[in-house]
Amino acid sequence: MKRFVIVVDMQHDFVAADGALPVPDAEAIVAPVREWLTGLSASNTAGVLFTRDTHIPEIYAGSAEAQQFPLHCVKDGPGWALTIDPAVVDAEIPTYTLEKSVFDMWEEPGLVLAPCDGGASIEREAFFASLRAGGIDDVTVVGVAADYCVRWAVEGLMARGFRISVIPALTRGIVRSAETVAAEEWQGRLVMLVQDEAPLETPAP
Secondary structure, three states, rough: OEEEEEEEEOOOHHOOOOOOOOOOOHHHHHHHHHHHHHOOOOOOOEEEEEEEEOHHHHOOOOOHHHHOOOOOOOOOOOOHHHOOOHHHOOOOOOEEEEEEEEOOOOOOOOEEEEEEOOOOOEHHHHHHHHHHHOOOOOEEOOOOOOOOOHHHHHHHHOOOEEEEEEEEEEEEEEOOOHHHHHHHHHHOEEEEEEEEOOOOOOOOO
């Protein structure tokens, strides 16, 4: 069986200590996430999506998010850059990026996945529906922040019928870790915490 992988917001502003909105200890997972992605096999990986928080200063200033957090991940700026090059993934595995301007990658209508090879973009809902139709029901999620964008990525996947694995060693949270989010938000739901492929707890029914 193949799985799909989502790498959430591994961008300079969130990951680097000098970023505009650094997630605590996020720099420590850059090398492990890169190594893990490098080890993925096309035999069991249907694709890898890199989400990118993306803001325009004039628009961000009037947003609800601006009331909580300083401006960050300005499109095409240094803080917007990914800290992990999608090219580390085996060339036989399709890779994609998705730009979003809010925490939740599912909230904005009409977002698209852009293939890293320059192919035609695919509307988000149609893309994930095509995964399910093709028998890809399992998604692994890593990245930042466990209690914000990772959390909402997972919950959107659950709402669309996927089984999700989250690797705590390859995530970091702002206030809550992946383990804490799982205990408080995901009990009895289709989410596993795993150490790569080995479950850390019994899968939800």
